[in-house]
Structure formats: C-alpha cells, structure tokens
Amino acid sequence: MAKIRTRLGSNTLFIDFYYMKKRCREQTSLPDTPANRKKLEALASRINAEILLDQFDYARYFPNSPRVEEFERLKRHRSMAVASVLNNGENITFESFANTWYEEMNVAWRDSYRRNVKALLFGRIVERFGSLPITAITKSDLLSFRAHLANVRKKNGKALSPDHINRHLKIMRMILQEAAERFEFVSPASSLKLLKVPKSDIDPFSLEEIQKIIETVRPDFKDYLITRFFTGMRPAEIDGLRWRYVDLDKKLISVRETLVKNKVNYTKTDSSQRDIEMSEIVLQALKRQKANTGENDYVFCTNTGTPLCQRNFSRRVWYPLLRHLGLRLRNPYQTRHTAATLWLAAGESPEWIARQLGHASTEMLFRVYSRYVPNLTRRDGSAFENLINASMTIQGV
Secondary structure (H helix, E strand, O other), rough: OOOOOOOOOOOOEEEEEEEOOEEEEEEEEEEEEEHHHHHHHHHHHHHHHHHOOOOOOHHHHOOOOOOOOHHHHHHHHHHHHHHHOOOOHHHHHHHHHHHHHHHHHHHHHHHHHHHHHHHHHHHHHHHOOOOOOOOOOHHHHHHHHHHHHHHOOOOOOEEOOOOOOHHHHHHHHHHHHHHHHHEEEOOOOOOOOOOOOOOOOOOOOOOHHHHHHHOOOHHHHHHHHHHHHOOOHHHHHHHOOOOHHHOOOOOOOOOEEEEEEEEEEEEOOOHOOOEOOOOHHHHHHHHHHHHHHOOOEEEEEEOOOOEHHHHHHHHHHHHHHHHOOOOOOOOOOOOHHHHHHHHHHHHHOOHHHHHHHHHOOOOHHHHOOHOOOOOOOOOOOOOHHHHHHHHHHOOOO
C-alpha cells in the first residue's frame, strides 16, 4: 500500500510503497502542504490499483529512478519463468491446472454457479482426472468418463440426468480449452458432443386449477401464490422481493435482486432487471400483504420477518396442497409458466410478455411456449385483465 511520507530535514514529500516484494521510496521536490499531499495521495491510489492489477509500469511513474532497470530485469526473469512453465505443460497435472483455472474464473460468477462448479469440479471430475498431466488427456478419456457418469446411480437409485452429465462435460471443455490456449495443444474436448437433453415439459395450471389452489391454500400463502401465478416471477425473485421495490401507486414491482440460500444476489441476467406491471388481482393481493408484513423488509416472510424458504414451502405447503386437491404434481416453477401461457392465451403482445418475464427478446418466449401462442394483437395487459375478470371468482379477491 503506497503511503505519503515527509523527508526529515527537507520537509519534502516522498512515496513509500512495495512493488514485486521490494520496498520503494521515491522522492519528490514537493513541500509538505495539504494541497501537495492531496495530489500525491491521488497518485498513490493509482499506483496501488495498478500494482494490484499487475499493470504497474515503474518507468512511466518514475522514469529517472535508478530502480527502473532493476524492475525491468526482474520482469524479464519472471516472464522467462512463466514461459518455462507454459512450454512444459506436460508436467502440470489436471488438478493443479483446475485449481488455477477455478481461482481465476470464479470471481466473475454468481454465487450459485460458483457452488455448482466447485461441487462438480472437485468431486467426480478431479477424482477421475486429477493426477493426469493436463496435456495427456484424450478424447477417449472423455468419452469413457461420459459413459462412467451414465452408469452412476444416486442414493435414490436413479441415474444422473443427461443435463447433469453435460454439466461435467462443459466444465471439462472449458478447462481443457483454456489449457490448450496456454500450452499450445489441441483440446480433446473441442469435438466432444454433449448428450441430448429432453426438452423440459411446460405443464401450466388452468384458471380452474388456480382458483382451487388459491381458495384452498393456507391464508398466509394466498397472496403469495396469487403474486406468483399472475406475475411470472422466478422463485428467487419473489422470495427476495423487498417492500422498497414495490410501488402500489404506480402498480409496479421492480425486480432488482434475488435471494438464493439466504444470500442476496444479482438477478439471473441483466434483462431480468425489470419492472413488472401489476394486474388488479396482484395489486389487491399486495395491498393485503402490506397490511400483514409492511413493517418488515421482505414482502413475503415468516412471522419473525425472515425470507421464505423455497424448500420448506415446496415440502410443507405446495405438494401437500396439490395432493389434497387431487391435482397433478408439478413443481412450483410452473407458476411462472402459467403466467406466461395465460398472457399468451389472452392475446397480449409477445414483446410485453417478454419484458414481464425478464427475457432479453421474444425468441425464448416463442421457443418455450410455441404451442400456446394464439393470434397476438394486444400489448398493454388489458386482455389478460379481462380474461381473469371473466374467468375467476375467488372469494375475497
């Protein structure tokens, strides 16, 4: 950390810092005044940042310093050492390189993605390839690993899904591609094909099913489910919804963050940052909820003000309710698909629906919900409002 100090005797300022594990003290002719200290503190901040990012050029800041040549020599030695390592990739094990790759890459990942990659990488992948030289792994090794994963059985006796197997293969592909670029060899994963993943089934609820669910569910979850069914919010979005992001006057829900495993995160994508327009049924539900939890931070929360736990909701409320009503078991995420299909059935504009759902474009909308797309003409949510008013007669709503 660069610091500004005063030279004894002359009352002039100098910069004191460490670079490449060596202490550096560069003198200036500036007298010790508040104005000069402010100038040098700004300079010290830039030096600190560039050293941290490994972008510091000693000669640019102190061209007349006798230490310029010393650090240039040290840089050349370091570059030669790095080149020596790169030219001998065969001496680097997969585990060693995987650790380096993970440390370099994970800073750019969401917490949930970081946890998933870490579990897969330092589980079966390192167990299988850890001791092998990174340059010795072949396509045959990868195909053998893929076949091995296909035969793995979980504790419940079920096989790993094609999607789960592909996650392992994608991580291998990323690591080997990075290694190939650094060590100048052809990645054995470049032509590796992933397993075909069955298209996920969209199984939305009908308005009649929604009405049964909302009229039967525990009172403290009634408005929660109304909001889920008629906004299309993702579980992490609605569980992380705070009152400061709800504007009842403008009838807007601002999605700005998510809650995953009790940790606040950025939204799934940039396009997920959006303002959802409330229909009347959602507005009334949130007004009722405001009276119940308005003093808390989170809109939907426990009696102690803590956010809802999605796992507890699924196990203790959602699935028991569906069984009680004799409805086909579907995961809670189908509430999002339900909102999308209802908007489509009402004839709302695809662009408006995509914005409500947080999609970057209408491409995913048509790809996922193609069989639910009718002749689309509207664009403002009014058709959906009319559909709800004409079809639902939920007591107290």
